[in-house]
Every structure is written in C-alpha cells, then in structure tokens.
Amino acid sequence: MVDYSIHVLEYARTLNYPKAALVYGAFDDEPVTMPFSYVLLRGRGHVALVDVGYAHRDHGKYLANKYHIENWRSPQVVLAECGVAPEDVDTVFITHAHFDHFGNVEDFPNATFYIQREEIERWTWVLSLPDRMRWMTASIDPGDILRAVDLSAEGRMKLLDGDIENAIPGIDLHIAKDSHTYGSMWVSVRNNQGRHGEDIWILPGDLVCQFENVKMDGSLIDVESMYNPGAQTVGSYTNIVLAIEEMMKLVEYDERRIVPVHEARLADHFPSRITSEGLTISEICLADEEDSVVSPARVR
Amino acid sequence: MVTVVPIYTGLSHITGQIGGLLLLSMHRENHDLHLDHKLYRDPRDRLSEIEGNLDTISPPKEAKLHFWAIVKAVGTLRQAIDRMERIAATKDAERCDQITADLIRRLHKVHALLRFTANPDAGLTSTDFDNTCCNCTGHAHHHESIKLGVHT
Numbered sequence: 001m002v003d004y005s006i007h008v009l010e011y012a013r014t015l016n017y018p019k020a021a022l023v024y025g026a027f028d029d030e031p032v033t034m035p036f037s038y039v040l041l042r043g044r045g046h047v048a049l050v051d052v053g054y055a056h057r058d059h060g061k062y063l064a065n066k067y068h069i070e071n072w073r074s075p076q077v078v079l080a081e082c083g084v085a086p087e088d089v090d091t092v093f094i095t096h097a098h099f100d101h102f103g104n105v106e107d108f109p110n111a112t113f114y115i116q117r118e119e120i121e122r123w124t125w126v127l128s129l130p131d132r133m134r135w136m137t138a139s140i141d142p143g144d145i146l147r148a149v150d151l152s153a154e155g156r157m158k159l160l161d162g163d164i165e166n167a168i169p170g171i172d173l174h175i176a177k178d179s180h181t182y183g184s185m186w187v188s189v190r191n192n193q194g195r196h197g198e199d200i201w202i203l204p205g206d207l208v209c210q211f212e213n214v215k216m217d218g219s220l221i222d223v224e225s226m227y228n229p230g231a232q233t234v235g236s237y238t239n240i241v242l243a244i245e246e247m248m249k250l251v252e253y254d255e256r257r258i259v260p261v262h263e264a265r266l267a268d269h270f271p272s273r274i275t276s277e278g279l280t281i282s283e284i285c286l287a288d289e290e291d292s293v294v295s296p297a298r299v300r
Numbered sequence: 301m302v303t304v305v306p307i308y309t310g311l312s313h314i315t316g317q318i319g320g321l322l323l324l325s326m327h328r329e330n331h332d333l334h335l336d337h338k339l340y341r342d343p344r345d346r347l348s349e350i351e352g353n354l355d356t357i358s359p360p361k362e363a364k365l366h367f368w369a370i371v372k373a374v375g376t377l378r379q380a381i382d383r384m385e386r387i388a389a390t391k392d393a394e395r396c397d398q399i400t401a402d403l404i405r406r407l408h409k410v411h412a413l414l415r416f417t418a419n420p421d422a423g424l425t426s427t428d429f430d431n432t433c434c435n436c437t438g439h440a441h442h443h444e445s446i447k448l449g450v451h452t
C-alpha cells in the first residue's frame with residue numbers, strides 16, 4: 001500500500017548560484033541552478049503542502065529582478081499541473097519562516113498551517129536586536145508574521161512545540177532547533193498505512209538542500225561518504241548534521257528517501273517532466289491507483 | 301546628515317516584533333516566552349528612540365510625502381503598542397478580542413505605510429534580502445541611501 005503521492009513542484013529558479021552556499025566548502029565547484037520548490041502530498045483524504053513559496057507581489061518583483069530569480073509562477077499555475085487548485089489544499093507544513101518557504105500563505109484560503117513555536121519566538125527576539133546584528137534577520141519578511149497573525153485570528157495557524165506524530169494520518173513533524181533556522185522543521189511521510197519503518201520519505205526543508213549534504217565523497221577522510229551541511233544557517237552546523245543523522249536513521253540509511261527541494265538534479269533521480277511554463281515536476285512516489293502527472297514518466 | 305534607512309528598518313522590525321508577540325500570545329496557553337535574553341529590546345523603547353531620531357530630520361521637499369508616511373507609521377505603531385498593553389491588562393475575553401482585532405488592523409496599516417514608502421534601491425525594504433539565500437549570486441549591489449537633512 002502507498003498512501004500518499006508526493007510531488008516536488010518547482011515554482012521559480014535562480015541561475016549561477018554558488019554551490020558553496022548550498023554545500024559547505026564547495027568553493028571550487030561550478031555554480032548551479034537552484035530551483036525554488038514546494039512539495040505536494042495527496043492521500044488519505046488530504047491535500048497538503050510542505051511550504052508555500054513566496055508571493056510575487058509587493059517586493060516580490062524587486063526580489064526577482066535584484067537577485068535574478070526567474071520564471072516565478074503562482075500556486076494556481078503550478079498546482080494545476082497536478083489537477084489541484086490552491087483552494088483544495090487543507091494542510092500546510094512550514095519548514096521555516098524564510099520568505100521563499102513562508103511567503104505566500106494568502107494564496108491558500110482553506111489551509112491550516114503548522115509551524116514550530118520556536119521559529120516564531122526566536123525570530124521575534126531577533127527582530128528586536130540592534131542593526132549591527134541585522135545579519136540574523138536575513139530572509140525574514142515581517143509582513144509574513146503579520147499574515148501569520150491573520151491566520152491565527154482565523155484559527156488556521158498551529159504553533160507546535162517540538163515533534164508531532166500523525167499531524168495528519170501517517171505524517172510526522174520533527175523539530176531541528178538552532179539549525180538552518182532557529183526552529184526548523186522536517187516532515188516524514190510513513191507511506192504504508194502509517195507503519196513505522198516502512199516506506200518512509202523525508203521532506204527536509206532547507207536542512208538538506210543538495211544531495212551532497214547527505215552523501216558527500218568521504219575519501220578525504222577515509223570513509224565512503226559523509227554528511228556535509230549546507231552553508232547558510234543561523235544556527236549550528238552540528239545540529240544540522242545531527243538532524244540528517246536522525247532522518248537517515250528513520251529511512252534506514254537509504255539517502256534516496258531524503259528529498260531536497262533546492263536540488264535541480266532531482267529530475268535525474270525521479271520521473272520528472274518540464275511543464276509548458278518551463279518548470280520541473282518531480283514525482284517522488286504515487287499513491288495506489290493514482291495516475292502519474294509526469295507521464296510518460298522519464299528520468300532525465 | 302543621517303540616513304532614513306535605520307529608521308525604516310527599525311519600524312519594519314518593530315512591526316514584525318509586535319506581530320510575533322501577538323501571535324505568540326494568541327497561542328500562549330501555559331507557555332512562557334523566552335525573550336528575556338539580555339539583548340532583547342522592548343518595542344516601546346525602540347520606538348521612542350526612533351521618535352527621537354525622527355525629530356532631528358528635516359526632509360527635503362521631494363521626500364515630504366514619504367516622510368509623512370513614516371511619521372504616520374510611527375504614530376500608528378505607538379497606538380499598536382498601546383493596544384498590546386491594553387490586551388495584557390484586560391480580563392474580559394470579548395473586549396480582549398476587540399482590542400486584538402484593532403491591533404491587527406493597526407499593524408497592517410503600518411505595514412501598508414512602509415510598503416508605500418519602500419524604495420528597495422535606496423535600502424528601504426521590509427525584507428532583509430542582503431543576506432538571503434538568493435542573494436548569494438556574486439552580483440554586487442549598493443544602496444544609494446536616501447539622505448535627509450538634520451537639524452543640528
């Protein structure tokens with residue numbers, strides 16, 4: 001039995017992105033194309049998203065121009081490729097409060113949102129700090145916090161205190177404090193009737209941006225492979241590595257089950273297609289009796 | 301000469317800070333806030349500091365409208381902080397909800413004023429993109445900060 005279909009949906013991208021920002025120490029590597037994506041989960045009566053991207057409104061256009069983000073498309077356009085409308089989404093798991101993950105809650109009018117309390121609390125603290133410490137507020141849009149207040153007033157925002165089992169059936173949420181951000185969250189999908197230890201997929205948010213974060217050549221230190229965290233973090237690299245170990249343990253050290261969303265090479269590993277808008281859809285798995293949305297399925 | 305960028309950024313951050321405090325208070329239940337770090341600054345004190353800096357500014361003619369919006373944002377934020385204090389002092393749940401709704405409206409008004417005043421090329425932006433993931437593209441960018449005259 002497979003309960004949930006999982007699709008990684010690219011909604012924008014930036015070209016010529018320094019690999020060293022995604023993989024610690026990769027200073028000599030060629031720049032990469034970095035997709036911005038969210039993850040669609042469908043099954044057991046739910047339509048859920050992991051993260052919501054950012055809105056191309058207000059400063060969004062400025063962002064796109066200034067920082068060379070290309071080909072942004074709305075959730076309406078992106079989700080339509082899977083036959084889903086934003087209104088159909090009932091649950092959203094926010095892995096962290098960076099604008100490219102938490103910056104478009106308004107487009108999902110019927111969803112309940114989950115985020116770690118630690119994430120909100122620590123950002124609130126950081127926003128109080130002197131300008132000389134402004135580096136710590138990077139990627140945060142105070143407007144997103146106001147929109148979260150609106151959601152809360154509508155009863156559609158849940159602040160979590162750590163790990164949660166079965167947030168919706170078969171889907172567990174895990175906190176990684178002081179890692180990529182202060183209260184980063186990762187998502188595990190138990191895809192065989194919610195059984196533990198079987199058919200598990202990990203959606204790590206930005207705790208894992210590229211394949212190398214989980215499996216880097218370890219010949220330099222005489223091991224087959226090693227973890228190598230991403231370089232952009234306000235927390236601890238150690239905590240990222242520990243979170244990756246926790247993920248890997250859950251999937252019995254099968255790194256293919258950890259799905260990075262800023263990784264253009266997903267299309268090399270999973271059946272994928274390019275939409276008419278030039279965006280990539282990667283089909284991580286299909287629920288029983290569900291039709292492929294990348295058919296004819298092909299791995300690039 | 302002083303730049304208005306720190307004032308603008310401060311207002312944006314205070315807005316987010318009050319929004320965060322409000323959000324946390326809506327979900328407080330039995331949880332204590334852990335904001336008592338020695339560096340934590342109270343939004344009231346920060347706003348007072350900004351008000352003091354604003355008093356020293358004499359905007360050029362072409363910046364009068366933007367300056368007005370910033371002054372208006374400061375006043376509205378002061379009202380928002382006042383509502384926060386009222387919520388803390390109110391025992392009546394219904395009254396508390398009314399004040400909360402009013403506070404949210406005011407925060408959105410401040411945010412709208414800041415959006416109106418935004419000039420990303422001059423560093424007036426509510427989002428700190430300078431250190432964002434997507435900014436790591438090796439393209440140098442420089443703010444041409446808006447300079448405003450100061451009474452000395």
